[in-house]
Amino acid sequence: MKKYLIDKKEDIKKLEVVEREAEIKPSKDFAIAVIGPRRAGKTFTCYYLIKKWNLKDEDYLFINFEDDEIKRRKREEVVNCIQDHVEIYGKEPEFIFLDEVQNLKDWESFVYSLVEKKRYFVFLTGSSSKLLSKEIATQLRGRSINYAIFPFSFREFLLSKKFPLKKIYSSIEEAKIKNLLNEYLQKGGFPLVVLEKIDEKTFAREYVDVVLYKDLVERFKIENIDAARFLLYSLIESFSKEFSVNKVYKAMKERGMKVSNKILYTYLSYIQETFFCFLVKKFYYSYRKSELSIPKVYVNDVGIANNFSRYRFSENIGRLMENLVLIELKKLELNNLIDGVFYYKDLQNEVDFVVKKGLNVEQLIQVSYASNKDEIERREIKGLQRASELLKCENLLIITWDYEDEVRIENKKIVFKPLWKWLLT
Numbered sequence: 541m542k543k544y545l546i547d548k549k550e551d552i553k554k555l556e557v558v559e560r561e562a563e564i565k566p567s568k569d570f571a572i573a574v575i576g577p578r579r580a581g582k583t584f585t586c587y588y589l590i591k592k593w594n595l596k597d598e599d600y601l602f603i604n605f606e607d608d609e610i611k612r613r614k615r616e617e618v619v620n621c622i623q624d625h626v627e628i629y630g631k632e633p634e635f636i637f638l639d640e641v642q643n644l645k646d647w648e649s650f651v652y653s654l655v656e657k658k659r660y661f662v663f664l665t666g667s668s669s670k671l672l673s674k675e676i677a678t679q680l681r682g683r684s685i686n687y688a689i690f691p692f693s694f695r696e697f698l699l700s701k702k703f704p705l706k707k708i709y710s711s712i713e714e715a716k717i718k719n720l721l722n723e724y725l726q727k728g729g730f731p732l733v734v735l736e737k738i739d740e741k742t743f744a745r746e747y748v749d750v751v752l753y754k755d756l757v758e759r760f761k762i763e764n765i766d767a768a769r770f771l772l773y774s775l776i777e778s779f780s781k782e783f784s785v786n787k788v789y790k791a792m793k794e795r796g797m798k799v800s801n802k803i804l805y806t807y808l809s810y811i812q813e814t815f816f817c818f819l820v821k822k823f824y825y826s827y828r829k830s831e832l833s834i835p836k837v838y839v840n841d842v843g844i845a846n847n848f849s850r851y852r853f854s855e856n857i858g859r860l861m862e863n864l865v866l867i868e869l870k871k872l873e874l875n876n877l878i879d880g881v882f883y884y885k886d887l888q889n890e891v892d893f894v895v896k897k898g899l900n901v902e903q904l905i906q907v908s909y910a911s912n913k914d915e916i917e918r919r920e921i922k923g924l925q926r927a928s929e930l931l932k933c934e935n936l937l938i939i940t941w942d943y944e945d946e947v948r949i950e951n952k953k954i955v956f957k958p959l960w961k962w963l964l965t
Contacts, residue, residue, distance in 0.1 A: 541613065541617050541618070541620070541621065541624050542624045542627065542628055544603075544607075544609045544610070545601060545602075545603075545621065545624060545625060545628065546597075546628065548602050548603070548604070548607075549597050549600075549602065552587055552590060552602065555584075555587055557584055557587045557588045557591055558584075558588075558692075558696070558699065558700050558731070558734075558735065559588065559592075559696070559699050560581065560584075560585050560588050560689070560696060561693065561695060561696055562585055562687060562689060564585075564589060564687050566635070566661035566663075567661065567685065568658045568659065568660065568661060569655075569658060569683075570655065570683055570684055570685045571651055571654075571655050571662040571663070571664055571683060571684045571685070572661070572662065572663045572664065572684070572685055572687065573664045573665075573666065573684045573685065573686045573687070574586065574663065574664065574665045574666075574687050574689055575665075575666060575686055575687070575688055575689070575815075576688045576689035576690055576815055577690065577691070577814070577815040577816065577840045577841075578747070578750060578751065578754070578755070578814070579730055579731070579732060579747065579750075580689050580690050580691050580730065580731070581689055581691070581692075581731045582665040582666075582689045583604070583639050583640075583665055584731065585665075585689050586602070586637045586639065586663055586665060589663075590602070590635075590637070593635075595635060597629065598629035598630075598631055598633070599633065599634050599635055600633050600634065600635035600636070600637065601621060601622065601625050601633040601635070601636050601637065602637040602639070603618070603621060603637070603638055603639065604639040604640060605638070605639060605640045605641055605642075605643035605644050606639070606640045606643060610643075611643070615644065615645050615646070618644060619650050622636075632659065632660075633660065634660065634661060635660070635661045635663070636654060636660045636661070636662050636663065637663045637665075638651065638662070638663065638664050638665075639665050640665060640666065641664050641665070641666060642666050651664065652683065655683045655684075656683075664684075687875075688815075688871065688874045688875070690729070690840065690841075690867065690871060691728060691729035691730045691731070691734075691840070691841045691843075692729035692730070692731060692734050693729065693868070693871075693963070694721065694724055694729075694864075694960070694963040694964070695963065695964055696729070697720070697724050697729055697734055698717070698720060698964075700734050700735065701720060703716070703717070703720065705964065714960075717960050718941075718942070718960060721959065721960050721963075724842070725842050725846065725853075725857065725860045725861070725864065726740070726842075726843070726846050726853055727740040727843045727846075728740065728841040728842050728843015728844060728846070728847075729841055729842075729843065730743060730747070730841055730843060733843060740843050740847055741847050743843075744843060744844050744847035744848060747844060748772055748773075748776075748844070748848075751772065751811075751814055751816050752765070752768060752769055752772060755810070755811075755814045755816075756768050756807070756810055756811070756814075759810075760810045762807060762810070764798075764799055764803065764807075766797060767792065767797060767799040767803065767804065767807065768807050770788070770791075770792055770797065771788060771804060771807050771808065771811070772811065772816070773848070774788045774791075775811065775816075775817050775837055775839070776817075776839055776844065776845060776848045776849075777848070777849070777850075778837050779817075779837060779838055779839045779845040779859060779863050780836065780837075780838060780845075780859035780860075780862045780863050780866075781836060781837065781859075782834050782835070782836050782837075783819070783834070783835055783836065783837040784834055785801065785804050785805055785808060786801065788804060789801045789804055792804075815840055816839070816840055817837055817838060817839050817840060818837070818838045818840070818866065818867075818870055819835035819836070819837055820835055820836045820837075820838065820866065820881055820882060820883055820893075821833050821835050821882055821883075822834065822835070822882060822883055822884070822885055823882035823883065823884045823894040823896075823901075823931070830882065836883055838862075838863045838866040838867065838870075839863060840867065841867075842860045842863050842864050842867075845859075845860060845863055846860055857909050857941075858907070858908070858909035861907050861909060861939070861941070861959055862892055862907040864959070864963075865892070865893065865905065865907050865939055865959070865962075866881065866893065868963065869881045869893060869895065869905075878895055878896065878897050878902060879896050879897050879898060880895075880896040881893055881894070881895060881896070882894040882896065884904070884923075884927045884931070886926070888926075889919070889922060889923035889926040889927065890919075890923050891904050891905070891906060891923050891924060891927045892905055892906050892907050893905040893906075893907075894927070894931065900932075900933075901931040901932065901933040902933070902935065903933065903935040903936075903937060904924055904927050904928060904931070904933050904935065904936050904937070905937045905938075905939060906920045906921075906923065906924055906937070906938045906939070907938075907939045907959075908920055908938055908939070908940055908941075909940075909941050910940045910941060910942075910943055911940070911941050911942040911943055912942075912943050913943060913945065913947075913956070915943075916938065916940070916943070916956075920938065921938070921949060921954065924936045924938070924952070924954060925949070925950060925952050928952055934952070934953070936952060936953065936954045936955065937954075937955050937956075937957065938954060938955070938956050938957075939957055939958075939959050939962050940956055940957065940958055940959065941958060941959060942958055943956050943958065944956055944957055944958055944961070
């Protein structure tokens with residue numbers, strides 16, 4: 541065990557780690573639980589923190605419970621890791637990183653005992669197939685703080701390309717940013733794709749298979765694999781659109797697939813728990829009405845959406861932009877900076893996103909693939925104006941591809957901002 545602890549740190553030193561922008565603050569009163577979609581970089585986020593904080597070997601302890609050396613060991617050997625650390629370095633570790641901790645039998649009691657001592661900064665990571673935020677919170681009796689790690693944001697994507705981030709850019713730099721944004725919308729932000737370790741189309745296919753078999757089959761023990769696969773593909777094809785389980789059920793029935801409506805709803809809830817997709821409900825002041833509304837669906841990464849689409853990228857770019865905006869809003873929601881994201885729709889008007897904070901509507905957002913004002917459809921502006929009156933919100937934003945301005949239309953101030961600039965600010 542002592543040899544493992546030493547060798548693990550040597551391995552970490554050799555790794556090239558890309559900067560992540562997760563503002564994770566250590567605490568000795570709570571375990572820090574790093575959660576999120578599969579392959580989004582939860583483990584490498586811990587590596588990044590070790591390097592960012594310049595931790596010396598004697599400062600921290602790192603165990604990956606998916607390593608073969610750990611899997612072969614008895615629980616008693618593993619939980620004595622702190623004593624082993626003291627034997628090696630002559631002091632207790634201040635930071636303890638437990639990667640894929642759910643693979644340790646009775647991990648909850650071990651982690652809880654560490655947190656109760658209030659002597660260590662304890663970090664946990666868990667695959668979304670086995671360890672989700674609500675499970676961590678329940679098992680640790682409220683002694684955890686959760687941080688969601690997503691695929692690379694556009695800011696992180698630029699940093700990985702060695703593109704300098706600053707407040708003001710030249711015309712040439714702006715053109716380069718838009719070129720990179722095009723690439724980002726096509727390939728997505730999963731680290732393996734961004735760092736060119738795997739082709740984006742190959743990754744997309746493998747990723748969906750992993751979610752199907754590791755998350756749905758292994759964790760939730762689902763039996764109708766064909767139905768789950770059909771549902772996954774239906775969700776991807778419907779990205780940035782309204783999604784009806786009943787329509788999927790009818791489509792499956794027409795193909796002779798035997799499955800109940802109830803089972804599909806159950807499978808959908810499982811899929812959401814893996815962070816594979818997000819359902820955005822229609823805005824109502826009534827919680828019940830909102831929950832019963834037909835949702836719009838968004839995928840956790842634009843690359844997954846793009847590489848499964850039957851349409852060309854040029855035909856999808858508006859929907860991909862909308863999906864990307866939702867991902868960024870969802871991060872704000874998970875970090876408790878906003879209280880919810882919805883869409884608005886009545887018989888004549890629609891608004892892509894209604895951002896709620898507390899009991900109030902904080903902002904109304906439209907997303908449009910437009911390079912000048914003339915390309916923005918009148919119905920998008922009218923939808924904002926109508927929703928502004930009904931929802932008592934004056935903070936109106938239209939995210940465009942290349943048009944920037946601030947105008948007053950019929951006594952309503954509307955801000956137009958390019959997507960790249962919105963993502964970077």
